[in-house]
Amino acid sequence: MSKKIDAALKDLKKALNAHADAVGGSAVxxxxxxxxxxxxxxxxxxxxxxxxxxxxxxxxxxxxxQPGLERATIASLAAERDSIAHHLTGPIQVQKQT
Structure with missing residues (x-):
């Protein structure tokens, strides 16, 4: 096995064990x-x-x-976030009420 894959696997196992400890108790x-x-x-x-x-x-x-949201919803939210970020790169325009 590759040294980098082996090291990454070791870190992943450590993170999973820590996660199990964090969420596995009676009080989380x-x-x-x-x-x-x-x-x-x-x-x-x-x-x-x-x-x-x-x-x-x-x-x-x-x-x-993914628990919770479906992939399509996550993709839609990410696209909306990116669109908002793209529009906010310039000055923010204030719209007047009609």
Missing amino acids: SLKKAQRASSKVAAAASAYAEAVHTKSGMGNPFDDMA
Whole structure:
């Protein structure tokens, strides 16, 4: 196995274990759970990048369903966000009420 893939896998396992500890108890701290989720996402991205760099293979997590929102909704929200950001790059125009 590639050293970079092995290191990324080790980090991903560590992040998953920390996440399980954060959300597996009887009292779950929202901040701690969110922080742990963020670390899992970052570690998964790093692992996917290491795999792609070494083998050219795609992201092994692409087919996973996102809990909560459907992919189409996420894509629509991302497009709307990008459109708003694009329009806000210049001066903000205030519209007068009619």
